[in-house]
Amino acid sequence: MQSKQILLPDVQRHEAFLRSAQFAPELARIPFKWRNRVITAALAKMAWSSWYKVYESVATSFVREFAEQYVPAGVDLSQSDADIVATAERAAAGVTKMLWMAVSDTHALQIMEDECASYGIELPEFDEAADTIARLVDARWWRRQLRKRVGRAFEAGNIRLGYVNYHGEPYASTEAVLARLAQNRRNAAALAATLVQNENGQQFSIAELAEKTTANKAIRRGELMLRINGFEQIARECGDQGIFITWTCPSRFHAMQHSGKANDKFDGSTPREANAYLGKMTALCRSALARRGIGLYGFRIAEPHHDGCPHWHLLLFVRPTARYKTPHLQDVASRAIRIMKRYAWRVDRGEPGAFQRRLDVKRIDWSKGSAAGYIAKYVAKNIDGVAEHKTKEGYVVTADTEGDVELTPSARVEAWASRWGIRQFQQWGGAPVTVWRELRRIEENMLNEAPAAMLLAWDAVQKIDGEKRACWAKYLRAQGGALVPRKELVITLAKDEKTVIGRYGETQRITPYGVRCSDLIGVVFKSVRHTWTPVQATGGRGVAVGVAVPRTRVNNCTQTVQVTPETLQALAVPDLPDWAKTEIINAWAAVDACPYPRLIVPDTPPQEGNGT
Structure with a gap:
């Protein structure tokens, strides 16, 4: 009896290939959370082809391009914070070891640049090579850079794959919010556990001192509203015109539509790039207003759309100055709005809806209430969540839970701003x-x-x-x-x-x-300023803190080894002629970054020039 050949539908054959062991190496770099959506996106690319030699190459090319754009080289986006700490230790140790082989400043800089590139990090630029060395041999510097690099890359992938939106994880991914909350807890514990004393003998924890500053969210919100009300009072006294503006980005910066569907026009731009676009356009706009003699002052607030793309709210007051170039136009606000629209529509002005959505303007009518009321809710909801997170479409972002952790909308906004390094509040004009x-x-x-x-x-x-x-x-x-x-x-x-x-x-x-x-x-x-000195916590004044289990089995403490002078000579700075002892060699003494255990030589001090 002749056997029959069963042909599966194309989509099933495509999916079987993507989930096969043959294709597994291509997905190895992709975080587990992303894999199903990456496979779905690859299936869409493969849909037109039924010939395996074509659709296999299409899938492979797509996944490789996606990984190259969203998965930094040298790091694993799925790693925990403890893994990032361990990676930072290895990177610092690797740089330290490699720099011992440097024979010139140029060679050392090339070593450091290559090491940074292997982790997708830019080499910091300083006038002195010693400043660069001091950072690259420090695990704490690497820890900060890796946290930023991994966090932003993972968040960019979450946005690209549609996880960040009203119907999923609004403003910021759950991972970003949990990481920010964990960071806040670590910082709070460190501040509470650190005691300082001033010249008068008064002792406080740093947490107590921080509560008296704008680090306290209630104080920060109160100070912002005080300044906004002050601007309004000046505007009323001087007869200045007030406008409230919402400035949004072109469609290419938005990953998702309000309906929850992916935006086909999205070009992969990150919220940080979108915020830079808004900063550039408003800077050009302010320069144009200044050239025409239109004075401007007020506040701007950056907050995220549901998909993480920023938009700016501007409460501005305008008046003609002595250099006002169009005195025949008495309505200064209308003139300012026309100039703002020109720059808001400057990029991608031909896209549908640009003239209606790009710049939303409301003229402030003093007879109907306070100008500060236009912006008060944005201040409140983005600092400590006092106001409700409700959009013009009527969607309300509510608190969510992840395990036993509550993820409030204001916590999501804070995580978004922290992840992308976006300044939320900025004063324009004034003292x-x-x-x-x-x-x-x-x-x-x-x-x-x-x-x-x-x-x-x-x-x-x-x-x-x-x-x-x-x-x-x-x-x-x-x-x-x-x-x-x-x-x-x-x-x-x-x-x-x-x-x-x-x-x-x-x-x-x-x-x-x-x-x-x-x-x-x-x-x-x-002014009155105190000199604060760290003090050892005592039983009565100290703050009880828990001691965590070590996250690795590596002992990072400086090790002490007893050696003979002969061994010391072998482990010291290489014996180079004077002409070769450049700034790179002298820098080691400044940062004291010997890659080997710190050495103690009994009785005999080290010889001059050994560099230990």
Whole structure:
């Protein structure tokens, strides 16, 4: 009896090939979470072909291209944070070992550049080779770079494959949120466990001190709203026109549609690239407004769409300046809006819906309420989740759980901003907030014979609970107004440049120590600053912290080995002629980064020039 040949449908044969052991090596680099969706995407590419020699090459090319774009070389996107720490240790040790073979600065830089490239990391650029060496032989530097590289690559893949959206994981992937929450817990434990003491003998944990600053989300939200209200007060007094703008990116930056379907126009751009696009367009727009003599001040807030693509909310106040070039146009806001639309529509202006969606503008009617009300909910919901995360389509982002961890919408926004390095809140125009904060450090007894502007500014920043509120508008008046150029500020920071010894050698640090007033040249109103010194926690004052089980079996502590002077000579810096002892050799002494165990030689000190 003759056997029959059974032909499976094309899609089944394609899927069988993709899930076969033959194709497994191509999927090895792809994180397990992504594999089903990568296979689905590959099936779509293979659908037109039924001949195995064609569809096999199509699938292989697609997966390789996807891995090349979203899976960095040298790292595993599925690894845990403990694995990243171990990888960082290996990378630092590898660089240290390789640098012993460097015979010149150029050779050393090539070694470091190759090692960075093997992990998909850019080599940091500094004027001195020693500064670069100090970082690349430090596992902590590698840890930070690898966390950033792995985290952003994994998040970009999640966005590309459609995991990040309203119907799945809004704003940021669950992995990104959990990583951010874990980082916050580590930081909080470290701050609570570290005690510092000032020159007066007062002891606090760093966590207690941080609660008094804008690191406290409630304080941060309150200060932002205070500044926004101050801008509004100035605008009302001066008769400035207010506008509220939502500026979005072109379609190519959006991975998903609101319906949850993939956007065919998406070009793989990351949220960081989209935010850079918005920054570039608004910078061009602000320059154009300045050239036409239109003054502008206010706030901008960056927040994510459901698919992680950022958009900006702008609360702006405009007025004509002395250089206003179109005095016949009395409606300055309309003129400013026209210029903004020109730049918002500049890129991909031909795509459908660009004129309707790219720039949404609302004119602020003072008779209907406060301008701050337009932006208050965006401040609240993106800092500590006080306001509801509701979109104009009516979709509400609610809290989710992963195991016993609650993933709130504000936690997702924070993880999104942290993952992509996006600054959420930025002041446009006005006097700097750093001077405002420095004024709060100045005691009243330092204001003897102070000019009127200094007294006005100092009084504006003072707050007495239940009696007096700080006033940003009053501070702006003392500084010269909301549109005062930086070079014409009445009150500026007094700064001191110091050389400090840090982890990577000597650095120049600029530290404020008071303020200067242009009405009183040569006088500094010094602020109160304490000198804090770490102290050993005691039983009564210390903070109890848990000790985690070691994540690896590697002992990272400096090891001590007893050796003879002869052995020391063998492990020391290679015996090079003087002409070959370049900056690269001298850098080892500065960073003390010997790749071998630190050596203790009994009785006999090391010979000069051994470099240990």
